[in-house]
Structures are given as C-alpha cells and as structure tokens.
Amino acid sequence: MSDARELAGKTVLVTGASSGLGRHFALMLARKGARVAAAARRTSLLEDLAREADALGCTIVPVAMDVASVDAIKAGVAEVEAALGPIHILVNNAGIAVQAKALSTTEAEFDRVFSTNVRGAFFVAQVCGQRMIERGIAGRVVNIASVAGLVPMPQLGVYGMSKAAVVQMTRALAIEWARHGISVNAICPGYVATDLNAAFFGSEAGQKITAALPKRRIAQPHDLDGTLLLLASPEAGAVINGAIISVDDGYMHS
Structure with a gap:
C-alpha cells in the first residue's frame, strides 16, 4: 500500500488480538x-493494548469475544x-494450535482446535460479511491461515x-461475496516468532x-505487515480476491 492514510476512517476488527500476531x-x-x-477472550490484555495505542495517538477499542460462541460473535x-x-475490514486471526502426533491427539484437543480455527473463523466471517452486504460496504476479509494448511508440518496434523479448511473457506467466500x-483472501505464515513460542x-x-529453514531464520510479526496492508487496502484489495498467499520464506518449497 503506497499511502498509509488509505486506512484512515476505516473500521477494522481483529480477532485473537490479546497476544501474538x-x-x-x-x-x-x-x-x-x-x-x-x-477482540479476544482475555479482555485485561486488550485493555493494556488499548492503553498502549492511546499513548501513541491511535484508536483501539477492546471487545470481549469468544469465537467458539456464535452469540458472542x-x-x-x-x-x-x-x-x-x-x-470495513476483518482480520480473521483467532486460532489455537495443538502440537501432537495423530495417534496421541485427544478428542478434546481435536474439538478445541476445530471449534476455534474452523467454526469460529467461519461464523466471524459470516456475521461480518452479512453486515457488509447489508450496508453496501465493499469490505475486505483477511483470513490468517498457515502454511501448515498447504503442506504437512511436524506434529501439526x-x-x-x-487451516486447510480456512484456505478452502477463503476460496468459497471469495466467489460468493465477489x-x-x-x-476475501488468506495469508499463510510459516514459522513466526511470538511471545508464545x-x-x-x-x-x-x-x-x-530454524537451522533447517531455507533462510535459517524465524520470521518476525512485522514481516507479515506488507501482505496484510496490501489485502486490506481499498485499491489493491479490490482486485485481489480468493488469493492464498504463503509468507513463509520458501518453507513450503523446501
């Protein structure tokens, strides 16, 4: 995006905003x-974020939301x-991961991952998409998927x-809402350093x-900024639709 002011006046909802990406x-x-x-469940962390934004002269409003509940959404x-x-813009980011081999994954772990990552992502998109359509807003939905939804990654089956379901959801919604x-587009990060990992x-x-990665480095959150801004922009975002963009330093091709 050539001009950061293009987002002025736009309302953005970011889910899973209490930590990490x-x-x-x-x-x-x-x-x-x-x-x-x-938006997130941990509102105390959101309030800290809002205070940080206020100190920088920015606007962030904390919103309690458990994406596992449609009523809460x-x-x-x-x-x-x-x-x-x-x-105007949804960054559909809320998600959780369970690191385990298939044979040791429990029913509760499976349900928890799919409840948040698939069911939650779908209904957040559905509710926001419906509001955009009712108001005639040419909105942007950016789903945060993962390169793990495109190629297998160790113990992340x-x-x-x-995340493969999120990729397919992105393609389906892109066609329906065009x-x-x-x-509606998706970003598929590879390994990204956060406070959680x-x-x-x-x-x-x-x-x-890290040593086995093509560039021998773990990406930083800011490495995703350009892609997100591109997809959220009023101009470029209007003609990029249904794209699944890997931001993984070449991991999926290694």
Whole structure:
C-alpha cells in the first residue's frame, strides 16, 4: 500500500488480538490510521493494548469475544459497530494450535482446535460479511491461515487440517461475496516468532527447526505487515480476491 492514510476512517476488527500476531496486527493497523476493534477472550490484555495505542495517538477499542460462541460473535460485532461504526475490514486471526502426533491427539484437543480455527473463523466471517452486504460496504476479509494448511508440518496434523479448511473457506467466500464487492483472501505464515513460542525457538529443538529453514531464520510479526496492508487496502484489495498467499520464506518449497 503506497499511502498509509488509505486506512484512515476505516473500521477494522481483529480477532485473537490479546497476544501474538493478532496483537501485533491490531497495533500496526491502528498506527496506519484505522479505527481498530481488538477482540479476544482475555479482555485485561486488550485493555493494556488499548492503553498502549492511546499513548501513541491511535484508536483501539477492546471487545470481549469468544469465537467458539456464535452469540458472542454477534454481540461483539454489534459492540464494535456501536463504538466505531460499520466494519470495513476483518482480520480473521483467532486460532489455537495443538502440537501432537495423530495417534496421541485427544478428542478434546481435536474439538478445541476445530471449534476455534474452523467454526469460529467461519461464523466471524459470516456475521461480518452479512453486515457488509447489508450496508453496501465493499469490505475486505483477511483470513490468517498457515502454511501448515498447504503442506504437512511436524506434529501439526490437526492444526494443519483446520487451516486447510480456512484456505478452502477463503476460496468459497471469495466467489460468493465477489458480486458484493467484498474481497476475501488468506495469508499463510510459516514459522513466526511470538511471545508464545519464544522459549521453544530458543531451545535446542527450536534451533534445529530454524537451522533447517531455507533462510535459517524465524520470521518476525512485522514481516507479515506488507501482505496484510496490501489485502486490506481499498485499491489493491479490490482486485485481489480468493488469493492464498504463503509468507513463509520458501518453507513450503523446501
């Protein structure tokens, strides 16, 4: 995106914004001029994020939302609209991972991953998409999938299955909503360093994974900024639709 001011006046909902990529995306988009609603279950962390944004002269409104509950999604979206106006951009980021081999994955773990990563992502998109269509908004939906949804990754079988579903959901919604001017795309990150996995990548096992990557490095959250801004932009985002973009330093081709 050539001009960061293009997001001025836009309302953005970022799910899973209490930590990790979601938190980073929320603050980055707010600093680009958007009015950001940061949604998650852990509202105390969202309030900390809102205070940080305020100190920078940005707008972030914390919104309680458990994406595993459709009622909570609807209530959260209504709260966003009441506080910031209609949603123009959805960053559908909320997700969880279970690292386990297939034979040791429990039923509870499987259900928890799919409830958040698939069911939650779908109904957040559905609720926001319906509001965009009703209001005639040529919106942008950016689903945060994973390279694990495109190629197998060690001990991430169930997580990868859930993200493969997000990839297919992206393609389906892109076709269904194109006539309304809504673009639906997905970003598929590879290994990205966050506060949640810092200890692992500092360990011997994590260092082995890093050494095996094509560029021998773990990506940083800001490495995804350009792709997200491109897909969220009013101009480029209008003609990019149904794209599944790997941001993985070449991992899936190694």
